[in-house]
Amino acid sequence: MKAVNEIAGVLKKSGIRAEADVSDNETLGFKINKWELKGVPLRVEIGEKEIKNGSATLVRRDTGEKIVVNIDELTAKSGAVLESIQNNLLEEAERFLKANTRSADNYSAFKKIISGDRGFVSAFWCENAECEKKIKEETKATTRCLPLDLSEENGKCVYCEKPAKHRWLFAQAY
Numbered sequence: 001m002k003a004v005n006e007i008a009g010v011l012k013k014s015g016i017r018a019e020a021d022v023s024d025n026e027t028l029g030f031k032i033n034k035w036e037l038k039g040v041p042l043r044v045e046i047g048e049k050e051i052k053n054g055s056a057t058l059v060r061r062d063t064g065e066k067i068v069v070n071i072d073e074l075t076a077k078s079g080a081v082l083e084s085i086q087n088n089l090l091e092e093a094e095r096f097l098k099a100n101t102r103s104a105d106n107y108s109a110f111k112k113i114i115s116g117d118r119g120f121v122s123a124f125w126c127e128n129a130e131c132e133k134k135i136k137e138e139t140k141a142t143t144r145c146l147p148l149d150l151s152e153e154n155g156k157c158v159y160c161e162k163p164a165k166h167r168w169l170f171a172q173a174y
Helices: 002-013 028-037 048-053 071-099 107-116 129-139
Strands: 042-045 055-060 066-070 101-103 120-125 141-145 166-172
Touching: 002 071, 028 042, 042 071, 048 055, 055 071, 066 071, 071 101, 107 120, 107 129, 107 166, 120 141, 129 141
Parallel strands: 101 120
Antiparallel strands: 042 055, 055 066, 120 166, 141 166
């Protein structure tokens, strides 16, 4: 499929990572599943019908939505859809984080939350590796991240009660 390789080349030139799967030893269903498992966010489907019509079908991994576009608009539309996917995934992750984060101001509350709920615990931490090690030994929880939108605060480490400037997110590995 010369046209498919050409289209993949055009997408690559515009800065979009693309790979043409023109093998004929796999069914369409197998190919779709293969790329789904690889986590490809946007699949471009181009068959004989699309080549004849001068179109392509974009399939979003996050929503499953199929968008038929003119080949002339493929690069611009692909870029816009990829940006939309990124924004959608970020919004979903932020909603999930917010819905699954509890706050603890002392170690007793921290242990209660970690042992009962799945998710994240927001707590002050002095950033001493020894405290994190003890927390992990006692609760199996470790620091996951320091939120980007944080401001410096005055608090006490949830474990040792020494001064701490930031609330960190803790969680257990599953």
